[in-house]
Amino acid sequence: MTLHFSDSEFATRKMAVMTEMKQAGLDAMLIFRQESMYWLTGYDTFGYVFFQTLVLTANGDVVLMTRAPDLRQAQNTSNIADIRIWVDRDGASPADDLRDILVELGLKDGKFGVEYEAYGLTGRNAMRLNTALDGFGEMVDASEMISRLRLVKSATEIAYIKRAGELSDAALDAAYELAKPGADEGEILAAMQGVIFAGGGDYPANEFIIGSGKDALLCRYFSGRKILQDQDQLTLEWAGAYRHYHAAMMRTIPIGRALDAHIDMHAACVEALDACHDAFRVGNNVGDVFDAHARVMDARGYNHARLNACGYSMGATFSPNWMDWPMFYQGNPVQLEQGMAFFMHMILMDSESGVAMNLGESFVLEETGGTRLSTSSRDLFVGE
Numbered sequence: 001m002t003l004h005f006s007d008s009e010f011a012t013r014k015m016a017v018m019t020e021m022k023q024a025g026l027d028a029m030l031i032f033r034q035e036s037m038y039w040l041t042g043y044d045t046f047g048y049v050f051f052q053t054l055v056l057t058a059n060g061d062v063v064l065m066t067r068a069p070d071l072r073q074a075q076n077t078s079n080i081a082d083i084r085i086w087v088d089r090d091g092a093s094p095a096d097d098l099r100d101i102l103v104e105l106g107l108k109d110g111k112f113g114v115e116y117e118a119y120g121l122t123g124r125n126a127m128r129l130n131t132a133l134d135g136f137g138e139m140v141d142a143s144e145m146i147s148r149l150r151l152v153k154s155a156t157e158i159a160y161i162k163r164a165g166e167l168s169d170a171a172l173d174a175a176y177e178l179a180k181p182g183a184d185e186g187e188i189l190a191a192m193q194g195v196i197f198a199g200g201g202d203y204p205a206n207e208f209i210i211g212s213g214k215d216a217l218l219c220r221y222f223s224g225r226k227i228l229q230d231q232d233q234l235t236l237e238w239a240g241a242y243r244h245y246h247a248a249m250m251r252t253i254p255i256g257r258a259l260d261a262h263i264d265m266h267a268a269c270v271e272a273l274d275a276c277h278d279a280f281r282v283g284n285n286v287g288d289v290f291d292a293h294a295r296v297m298d299a300r301g302y303n304h305a306r307l308n309a310c311g312y313s314m315g316a317t318f319s320p321n322w323m324d325w326p327m328f329y330q331g332n333p334v335q336l337e338q339g340m341a342f343f344m345h346m347i348l349m350d351s352e353s354g355v356a357m358n359l360g361e362s363f364v365l366e367e368t369g370g371t372r373l374s375t376s377s378r379d380l381f382v383g384e
Contacts, residue, residue, distance in 0.1 A: 113142030165373030167240025250360030
């Protein structure tokens with residue numbers, strides 16, 4: 001088997017979930033998030049795009065119900081012993097198969113925690129699940145239960161995230177080598193992803209973001225590559241990924257020369273990132289970090305160009321995105337603890353002037369404060 005954590009660490013995680021289940025009075029968890037399955041058992045797949053469930057009972061029983069293509073996937077990447085297959089056929093109803101498993105486990109009258117907030121549990125599948133379990137005991141939304149436990153990272157997880165940070169730096173170096181007038185955006189992406197693969201890294205949980213000219217104001221991937229102009233701007237957002245653990249970064253690179261607006265916006269981003277870094281302390285709330293970001297950006301006159309969130313947790317995540325729970329936004333009450341990892345993005349998109357500037361890095365929270373996962377300079381780099 002390919003397992004990235006020790007048996008004792010998996011056992012500790014399982015016990016932590018069972019303790020939370022006991023406190024909530026749950027007889028079983030119906031786990032649909034791939035991140036939760038990976039964290040609990042090592043199970044590594046993209047088969048969650050179909051109906052699959054990991055059942056964890058209050059007694060410690062673990063049953064995976066999935067499709068045939070993932071039988072060997074689970075055997076090779078996880079510590080799950082009991083794997084059940086639902087059969088692809090016309091009119092197949094895997095929710096009914098899950099119901100039968102729960103009956104077999106003696107849970108017909110149980111109280112179930114369900115990870116409804118999961119990419120594989122589509123609206124249709126959730127409706128089918130609820131219908132199949134109609135007449136059972138009680139079903140409650142427990143979407144954040146395991147996500148909360150995943151927030152504080154172990155020493156091994158932090159080591160993986162730090163390696164992801166090294167791969168992120170290597171990708172930035174590769175981008176700086178190519179980011180100049182006449183460069184092809186596609187070649188920049190290829191170089192960035194290439195050094196991550198060469199360093200033993202993974203595909204990230206979502207596409208790298210790249211945009212030049214007016215598209216430098218976008219913070220989503222879109223199809224279509226361009227050639228950098230003599231006077232241009234290039235926005236990049238990417239993440240090193242190692243064992244599925246991510247460390248995201250973000251930069252806007254003026255091409256040819258930096259405009260005065262680029263320079264001023266970059267100074268605002270540096271100041272805001274420093275303020276967020278200072279607020280990223282044990283005992284503060286997640287919302288306090290956003291407040292630090294907003295105070296700086298608004299005081300510098302960029303309220304119109306900033307966003308209403310400035311980052312999110314980093315961890316082991318699967319497609320379609322690397323954003324983990326929770327997010328830096330106003331009033332978020334989640335308390336910061338040692339061992340958490342977050343990406344902070346200072347994003348300025350001025351639609352009036354057409355100028356963009358972005359600066360983002362990932363951090364691990366240690367006893368004395370946030371530790372940068374990047375060693376790259378924050379100075380404004382100009383591609384010439």
